[in-house]
Amino acid sequence: TPTAVASTIKAKNYIKTITYDNSQEDFVEKWLDQVFSEALQIRSDNKFTDEVPQRYEVPIIGFDCLKSATTLIFMNLKSNKYEIIDRPGPRSCPIHIIVKSTENSIHLKFIDAKNYVSADMELDDFLRDIGKVEPCESLIKESWLLLSAIDNRIKDYTDYHIDLLQNASLAKLSCLKKYAYCYKNFNISSCYNPEDKANPFDLSMRYWKSKVNSYNEQDKRKKRRIDHNITYDDYQHFHDVFLTQRCHMCQARFTYNNKPTLDRIVNEKSHTKINVLPCCPYCNNLPMTISNQEVYDSLRNDMRNIKISDCAIRKPYLRIASQLNQKRRDVNAQHHYKWLTLQQIIQNMDYIHVTDDDTDSLCLAIAH
Known part of the structure; x- marks a missing residue:
C-alpha cells in the first residue's frame, strides 16, 4: 500500500512540487485530481498555434514507476472520474499507462524513465550519471532531482531532433540517433547510387x-x-x-x-x-501520391510539432539511395504510408530518403 506520493510539475512559467500522504483520506485520488488540474495548464502551454491535430497526452515520468503507478491506480482508485484506456506491454511491466478523465479531454501518460537507460540502472545511478546531482532521502527533493535528470536526458536527444517522450524504447532511440548521424552531411542533390557496371540497356x-x-x-x-x-x-x-x-x-x-x-x-x-x-x-513502384483520404488523415493525426502544407504531404518527393529490398517493393501505397506513421520518424515530408536495405530496423529517414 502506498504511503506517500510527490510530483514536481514543470509548466511554461513555473515549477512546483505537490505531495500527499496517507494522513489524508483518499490521498491518491486527491493527488490525481491535482495532477489533472495542472495538466490543463501543461496542455495550454504545449498547444500548437496552427490547426495541426493534437493529442492531449500529458507525460507523467517517474523512475521504475510503472509497477507503483499500477498499484496506485488499480488498487487505490475509487473514483469513477478516471479510467485506464491504454496499457500496452506485459502485465508485470507495461510500456506506459494512459489514464483518461471522464470530465475533459485530458489524458495522462505514465512513462518510466528506465525506458531510456540500461535495465540494471538504479535511481541513485540515474540521478548521478544523468542528472549530475547527488541523491537524497527527502521525497520532495528527490522529485526535483528526478525532474533535472529527465530534462538532461531529453536534452541529450534534442540536438538530433528526436522527441524522447514519443519514443519509449532505448533501441528505437538508438536507431533514430544513428540515422541523425547518417544524414548530418546528406546532400539531396547528390547521387548515392552504387555504379552499376552492367552493359547499358539497348532498347529493342x-x-x-x-x-x-x-x-x-x-x-x-x-x-x-x-x-x-x-x-x-x-x-x-x-x-x-x-x-x-x-x-x-x-x-x-x-x-x-x-x-x-x-x-x-x-x-x-x-x-x-x-x-x-x-x-x-x-x-x-513507389507510391508518389496519397490518394486515399483515410491514409492522408491518418498521417495528419500523427504529426507532432510539424508545420507541413497539405501539398507537401500529398506530393512527397522520393530520392532512392539504393535498390530497395523485395519486402519494401511489395508494400502498397496505403500500408507503406501507415508504416511510416507508426515508426513516428516523419519530420519533413518534402524529402524522404530510403536507406540501404536496413532490414534490422526497417526505418525511413528524413533528409533536408
Missing part, C-alpha cells in the same frame, strides 16, 4: 512494343484516353533517351539489371509523350 523494338501495349492497357483499365499515347513510332526517341538519360528520381543508369520504365508526371493523365519521364522500376 520487341521490348518497346510490349511496353507500349502494356501502357495502353493500363490506361484503358483506368478509363483514361489513349488517342495521344506513345506509339511504336516513338521507338527511336525513347531508344536514345534510355541510352543518354538516367532515372529522373534516383539518377541510376539504365542497364540490363535495371531496365527502364516510363513514369507519368501527372498521374491523372495518360502515357503521352509529354507526360512521361524515364524511371527505373524500383522508383516507379
Whole structure:
C-alpha cells in the first residue's frame, strides 16, 4: 500500500512540487485530481498555434514507476472520474499507462524513465550519471532531482531532433540517433547510387512494343484516353533517351539489371509523350501520391510539432539511395504510408530518403 506520493510539475512559467500522504483520506485520488488540474495548464502551454491535430497526452515520468503507478491506480482508485484506456506491454511491466478523465479531454501518460537507460540502472545511478546531482532521502527533493535528470536526458536527444517522450524504447532511440548521424552531411542533390557496371540497356523494338501495349492497357483499365499515347513510332526517341538519360528520381543508369520504365508526371493523365519521364522500376513502384483520404488523415493525426502544407504531404518527393529490398517493393501505397506513421520518424515530408536495405530496423529517414 502506498504511503506517500510527490510530483514536481514543470509548466511554461513555473515549477512546483505537490505531495500527499496517507494522513489524508483518499490521498491518491486527491493527488490525481491535482495532477489533472495542472495538466490543463501543461496542455495550454504545449498547444500548437496552427490547426495541426493534437493529442492531449500529458507525460507523467517517474523512475521504475510503472509497477507503483499500477498499484496506485488499480488498487487505490475509487473514483469513477478516471479510467485506464491504454496499457500496452506485459502485465508485470507495461510500456506506459494512459489514464483518461471522464470530465475533459485530458489524458495522462505514465512513462518510466528506465525506458531510456540500461535495465540494471538504479535511481541513485540515474540521478548521478544523468542528472549530475547527488541523491537524497527527502521525497520532495528527490522529485526535483528526478525532474533535472529527465530534462538532461531529453536534452541529450534534442540536438538530433528526436522527441524522447514519443519514443519509449532505448533501441528505437538508438536507431533514430544513428540515422541523425547518417544524414548530418546528406546532400539531396547528390547521387548515392552504387555504379552499376552492367552493359547499358539497348532498347529493342520487341521490348518497346510490349511496353507500349502494356501502357495502353493500363490506361484503358483506368478509363483514361489513349488517342495521344506513345506509339511504336516513338521507338527511336525513347531508344536514345534510355541510352543518354538516367532515372529522373534516383539518377541510376539504365542497364540490363535495371531496365527502364516510363513514369507519368501527372498521374491523372495518360502515357503521352509529354507526360512521361524515364524511371527505373524500383522508383516507379513507389507510391508518389496519397490518394486515399483515410491514409492522408491518418498521417495528419500523427504529426507532432510539424508545420507541413497539405501539398507537401500529398506530393512527397522520393530520392532512392539504393535498390530497395523485395519486402519494401511489395508494400502498397496505403500500408507503406501507415508504416511510416507508426515508426513516428516523419519530420519533413518534402524529402524522404530510403536507406540501404536496413532490414534490422526497417526505418525511413528524413533528409533536408
